[in-house]
Amino acid sequence: MIITDNHMHLHNHLGLEAIKQFKRAGGTHVILISNLAHHYGVFPLKGEDFVRIYDRHLSVVREANEIVRTYPVIGVHPAEITILGDKLGYERASSIMKRGIEIAVEYIKEGRAIGLKTGRPHYPVDEHIWKLSNEVMRYAFELAGDHAIPVQIHTESYTFDGMKEVSEIAKEAGLPPEKVIKHYSPPEPGEFARTGIFPSIIAGKDVIKAVEQNSRFVMETDYMDDSRRPGAVLGPKTVPKRVRELLSRGVDEEIIWKICRDNIEKLYEIDLDSS
Ligand SMILES: [Zn+2]
Numbered sequence: 001m002i003i004t005d006n007h008m009h010l011h012n013h014l015g016l017e018a019i020k021q022f023k024r025a026g027g028t029h030v031i032l033i034s035n036l037a038h039h040y041g042v043f044p045l046k047g048e049d050f051v052r053i054y055d056r057h058l059s060v061v062r063e064a065n066e067i068v069r070t071y072p073v074i075g076v077h078p079a080e081i082t083i084l085g086d087k088l089g090y091e092r093a094s095s096i097m098k099r100g101i102e103i104a105v106e107y108i109k110e111g112r113a114i115g116l117k118t119g120r121p122h123y124p125v126d127e128h129i130w131k132l133s134n135e136v137m138r139y140a141f142e143l144a145g146d147h148a149i150p151v152q153i154h155t156e157s158y159t160f161d162g163m164k165e166v167s168e169i170a171k172e173a174g175l176p177p178e179k180v181i182k183h184y185s186p187p188e189p190g191e192f193a194r195t196g197i198f199p200s201i202i203a204g205k206d207v208i209k210a211v212e213q214n215s216r217f218v219m220e221t222d223y224m225d226d227s228r229r230p231g232a233v234l235g236p237k238t239v240p241k242r243v244r245e246l247l248s249r250g251v252d253e254e255i256i257w258k259i260c261r262d263n264i265e266k267l268y269e270i271d272l273d274s275s
Helices: 016-024 047-065 080-088 090-109 127-146 160-173 189-195 207-213 238-248 253-268
Strands: 004-008 029-033 069-075 115-119 151-154 180-185 198-202 218-220
Touching (some): 004 016, 029 047, 080 127, 090 127, 127 160, 160 189, 198 207, 207 238, 218 253
Parallel strands (some): 004 029, 029 069
C-alpha cells in the first residue's frame, strides 16, 4: 500500500524522528514543505536570500528521503508579507517575495523540487496588504502556469466563494485550477470540485465525510514540528492511522490508492511506484 502525507514540515521538535514515526506507522511517501524564513534564522532583504532557505530545505529532504520517499515543495509563505513588511515596508516585502518565487520556480524547472508554495494571509490584514498578497500569489500562478508547475496554497480558511475567487485568479494567470492544491482543506471535496481547486484535506476523523463525497482529494497532517507548539495540528503518524481506520470502516482499497497514489502522481507528475 502507498500512504502519502501531502503536507508536512520539519522544524525543531522531532526532526527526522517524525519521519521515522510516519514510516513505522505505515507511511511510505511524504511531501515536505519549506518553512517560514525565520525558521532558518534568515531575514530576507532580497529574493536571493531565499536560496539559503531552499538549499537548507533540500538538504533536510535528502535526509528524510533516506527513511521514506520524500519530495520537496518550496516557495514563499504568504505570512512573510507582514513579517518582512512590518520592518521593510509592504511594497518592498512583496517584491522580495516575488523574487523568492522566481528562484523557487528555477529550482523546480531544474527538477530539484516538485511544486511551488504561495498563497495569501490566513489572518485578517488591511486592504493594502491583501492587495499586495493577491498580486504575489497571482505572479506565482503566472510563473507556474508557464511551466505547468503544481502549486500548494496557504490561504484564509475555506469558503466556497474564497476558493472560487482563487480559482479565477489562477485561470486569469494561465494556471489550470486543478494544479492549485489548497493546503489545510476541510472534508468538502464535492464543493472543491465545483471550484476547480484541488483539496489537500486535513486527515482528522471527519475525512470519512470526504470519502462519502468523492475521491478527488489528497490527505495531509500539516505536521508543524514546532517545539513551542508540539501538539499543533496533527502528529506525523496520523495519515497512516487514518488510512487504516478508513479501511476498517469498509472504505474500498481502490479509493485509498486513488487518494494516496493516483491523485499525487497526477498532480505532481511523478511516479510513486518507481521510487
Ligand atoms: Zn504548512
